[in-house]
Amino acid sequence: MLTILMSIKPYFANRILNGLKKYEFRRKIFYIPSGSRIIVYASSPVKAIVGEFTAGRIYLGKPEKIWQLFTSFPDSGIEEKDWDYIKGDREVLAIEVVKPIRYPNPLTLNFIRSKIPYFRPPQSYIRIRIGNPLLDLIRQYAYRGD
Numbered sequence: 626m627l628t629i630l631m632s633i634k635p636y637f638a639n640r641i642l643n644g645l646k647k648y649e650f651r652r653k654i655f656y657i658p659s660g661s662r663i664i665v666y667a668s669s670p671v672k673a674i675v676g677e678f679t680a681g682r683i684y685l686g687k688p689e690k691i692w693q694l695f696t697s698f699p700d701s702g703i704e705e706k707d708w709d710y711i712k713g714d715r716e717v718l719a720i721e722v723v724k725p726i727r728y729p730n731p732l733t734l735n736f737i738r739s740k741i742p743y744f745r746p747p748q749s750y751i752r753i754r755i756g757n758p759l760l761d762l763i764r765q766y767a768y769r770g771d
Contacts, residue, residue, distance in 0.1 A: 626658075626661055626662060627657065627658060627661040627662070627752060628661070628662045628664065628752070628753040628754075628760070629657065629662070629663050629751070629752055629753065630674075630747055630750065630751050631649075631663050631664065631665060631747070631749070632666045632668045632746055632749060633665055633666070633667060633668065634667070634668055635667040635670070637649070638665050638671075638675055639667075641665065641676075641722050641725055642665065642675065642676040642678075642725045643725075643727075644725055646722065647700065647721065647722050648684075648695055648719045648721055649719070649720045650691070650717055650718070650719055650720075651717065651718040651719075651750075652717055652718075653718075653749045653750070654685065654716055654717075654718050655750065657680055657683055657718070657720060658683070659680055659681060660679060661679070662677060662679060662680075663677060663678050663679070663680055663720070664676075664677045664753065664763065665678070666746050666747070667731075668746070672733060672734040673731040673732055673733045674728070674731060674732040674737070674767065675728060676726050676727040676728050676731075677726050677728075678722045678725040678726065679723040679724045680720050680721065680723070681720070681722065681723040682721040683718065683719070683720055683721070684718070685716060685719075686716065686719075688716075691717050691719050728763075728768065729768065730767050730768070730769045731767070732762060732763065734746065736766075737759070740758070740762055741758050741759060744759065
């Protein structure tokens with residue numbers, strides 16, 4: 626199983642973690658197997674790790690085909706803003722959102738950097754390897770409700 630830290634705009638991150646958006650679209654194509662753990666970094670102005678989800682089914686295709694497929698699902702949570710993001714690209718990746726979890730204690734960028742000074746949030750995504758101190762930080766602080 627891969628663990629991936631993915632930057633997502635706050636509007637879309639909230640919809641994912643609230644269970645409203647069932648698919649995350651990516652213009653940058655990368656290998657991601659079903660079952661991967663996706664840690665959600667809500668980009669500016671939030672600038673925090675806010676939750677995670679499991680990658681379900683993975684789709685790859687031309688934007689028009691992906692859009693046509695997912696808008697035919699009545700509860701996909703896909704909106705016009707998603708089309709604005711993917712239109713014009715040659716290929717897009719669609720990741721099914723499974724088991725979204727909102728962390729009770731989001732980890733702000735400032736907090737993360739106080740513990741891991743060299744941390745830089747990804748432009749799109751980065752793979753997180755076993756032993757990465759970010760995983761320990763999430764385990765220690767994000768699940769606490771205090």
